[in-house]
Amino acid sequence: MELPNINKKRIISLLKDSKRFDSRKPFEFRDVEIQTGISINAEGSARVKLGKTEVIVGVKMETKEPYTDHEDEGTMVTSMEFSPVCGERYESGPPQMDSIEIARVVDRGIRESGFIDWKKLCIKEGEKVWSIMIDIYCINDDGNVMDASSIGAVAALKMARFPGYDEKEGKVKYEQPSNKELPLTENVPLALTFHKVGDSLVLDPNRDEEDASEARITLAISSAKKDKMINSMQKGGITPLTIEEMEKIIEQSEKVYDELFPKLEKKVKELMK
Amino acid sequence: MSYTKRLDKRKFDELRPIQAEVGIIPNADGSALFAFGKTVAIAAVYGPKPLHPAHMQDPERGIIRCNYNMLPFSVTERAKPGPNRRSKEIGMVAGNALAAVVDLTRFPGTVIDVEIMILQANASTRCAGINAAAMALAHAGVVMKEMVSSVSIGKIDDKIVADITKEEEDYHEGEGPTDIPFTMTSRTKQITHLQLDGKIQTHRFKEAMEAAKVACDKVYEYQLRALKGEKINENK
Numbered sequence: 001m002e003l004p005n006i007n008k009k010r011i012i013s014l015l016k017d018s019k020r021f022d023s024r025k026p027f028e029f030r031d032v033e034i035q036t037g038i039s040i041n042a043e044g045s046a047r048v049k050l051g052k053t054e055v056i057v058g059v060k061m062e063t064k065e066p067y068t069d070h071e072d073e074g075t076m077v078t079s080m081e082f083s084p085v086c087g088e089r090y091e092s093g094p095p096q097m098d099s100i101e102i103a104r105v106v107d108r109g110i111r112e113s114g115f116i117d118w119k120k121l122c123i124k125e126g127e128k129v130w131s132i133m134i135d136i137y138c139i140n141d142d143g144n145v146m147d148a149s150s151i152g153a154v155a156a157l158k159m160a161r162f163p164g165y166d167e168k169e170g171k172v173k174y175e176q177p178s179n180k181e182l183p184l185t186e187n188v189p190l191a192l193t194f195h196k197v198g199d200s201l202v203l204d205p206n207r208d209e210e211d212a213s214e215a216r217i218t219l220a221i222s223s224a225k226k227d228k229m230i231n232s233m234q235k236g237g238i239t240p241l242t243i244e245e246m247e248k249i250i251e252q253s254e255k256v257y258d259e260l261f262p263k264l265e266k267k268v269k270e271l272m273k
Numbered sequence: 274m275s276y277t278k279r280l281d282k283r284k285f286d287e288l289r290p291i292q293a294e295v296g297i298i299p300n301a302d303g304s305a306l307f308a309f310g311k312t313v314a315i316a317a318v319y320g321p322k323p324l325h326p327a328h329m330q331d332p333e334r335g336i337i338r339c340n341y342n343m344l345p346f347s348v349t350e351r352a353k354p355g356p357n358r359r360s361k362e363i364g365m366v367a368g369n370a371l372a373a374v375v376d377l378t379r380f381p382g383t384v385i386d387v388e389i390m391i392l393q394a395n396a397s398t399r400c401a402g403i404n405a406a407a408m409a410l411a412h413a414g415v416v417m418k419e420m421v422s423s424v425s426i427g428k429i430d431d432k433i434v435a436d437i438t439k440e441e442e443d444y445h446e447g448e449g450p451t452d453i454p455f456t457m458t459s460r461t462k463q464i465t466h467l468q469l470d471g472k473i474q475t476h477r478f479k480e481a482m483e484a485a486k487v488a489c490d491k492v493y494e495y496q497l498r499a500l501k502g503e504k505i506n507e508n509k
Contacts, residue, residue: 039393040311042346052299058346079354083342085317085388087300092340135345135354140300174349
């Protein structure tokens with residue numbers, strides 16, 4: 001494949017020696033900063049900084065009719081937007097494929113991990129359930145918005161409290177929030193995104209590395225019991241990944257999870273105090 | 274009962290606690306945050322840059338393209354994401370409020386993109402947005418003749434107040450609420466944006482304008498301090 005720019009050539013040649021522009025190791029995650037309570041009208045909110053990448057996430061709740069095939073379970077909708085605020089390359093308009101993909105991958109990680117106890121979101125079977133709406137906005141894109149979005153969504157869900165609910169009238173009272181946390185489980189999903197740049201694999205790429213990337217894969221991992229579970233996967237890009245590369249990715253993702261997850265958990269716990 | 278004391282105990286001409294800061298979005302050419310109490314806006318400026326499609330270019334002057342975007346979770350009842358008639362109108366009037374002070378003849382054929390995002394809403398969102406956008410333009414180094422500052426003046430019952438809140442917007446006793454967002458230039462005190470919703474006696478409008486002048490001057494002080502590098506947060 002032809003190399004479009006000198007930056008890309010340099011990134012690829014450095015990675016062959018396991019080096020990166022920002023002096024990180026290939027499988028090193030950038031520092032994560034989490035701030036919560038950034039928007040008081042949201043039921044829960046968070047701002048996540050991953051290096052220079054920044055996303056804000058808000059959780060809103062409302063009551064809805066359940067789906068007919070899950071009459072006693074709550075629902076969830078996740079949306080994501082790269083607004084023109086976050087970088088020169090983005091234009092306003094309806095969400096494009098890149099943001100739709102992030103929303104769907106984050107959504108699947110949360111859904112499949114069993115992080116939310118859907119049955120506890122039921123108000124009246126077949127008639128009324130709580131619906132959780134997660135809105136993710138990128139404020140500054142310096143690569144790997146996917147993982148930042150996933151961390152932000154989890155933090156915002158953890159901080160969320162049900163709005164007030166008047167059972168007699170069957171109405172939501174947003175101005176009287178309850179103190180009740182969402183029915184969340186120990187199966188906390190964490191998304192990890194690897195990229196194939198040249199013939200090398202990297203974790204948590206910055207924007208330049210992402211631009212030089214030929215293939216991408218995101219894994220959402222949770223670990224309620226002693227086994228780590230992969231709850232969702234998504235490969236992006238056209239270039240194929242070899243079986244050996246996939247094995248390396250799985251192996252590395254376990255290591256990174258063990259290192260990163262306790263740190264994030266501690267941060268969120270501190271914020272919840 | 275008349276409106277003798279403000280619901281949040283402020284003086285009639287007092288602004289809510291202000292937050293102001295520039296340089297919050299590293300990718301942008303200029304960026305800023307501005308908050309009136311619980312109303313928080315951020316703005317990013319990209320440009321001047323070549324305008325596409327080319328047929329929209331003006332060979333004599335650049336244009337300002339302003340978008341106003343209220344995040345779905347910024348209000349109590351979730352707002353549907355994406356543009357709507359309200360946000361398009363506010364984007365337009367905000368763009369006009371800013372264009373008045375930018376020397377656009379210096380950038381022929383270009384566009385300056387101004388993106389306003391409301392993170393948290395409690396009335397006066399367009400004013401907070403315009404203040405942030407004006408700071409972001411200055412922060413981007415765009416040539417400006419003077420600054421613009423924006424405040425929502427209200428007439429709540431029969432009292433003229435500065436920087437109205439959601440609770441005041443919903444105050445329906447006596448003469449009820451009137452919302453008058455003003456944007457004024459810092460030096461020559463010209464009005465670059467003015468809207469009004471409600472009812473106000475013609476002879477009292479002058480009073481509202483006077484209040485706007487005083488309040489915009491206060492906002493200007495904060496904008497100036499933030500542009501000099503101070504991170505202002507009066508909430509703490």
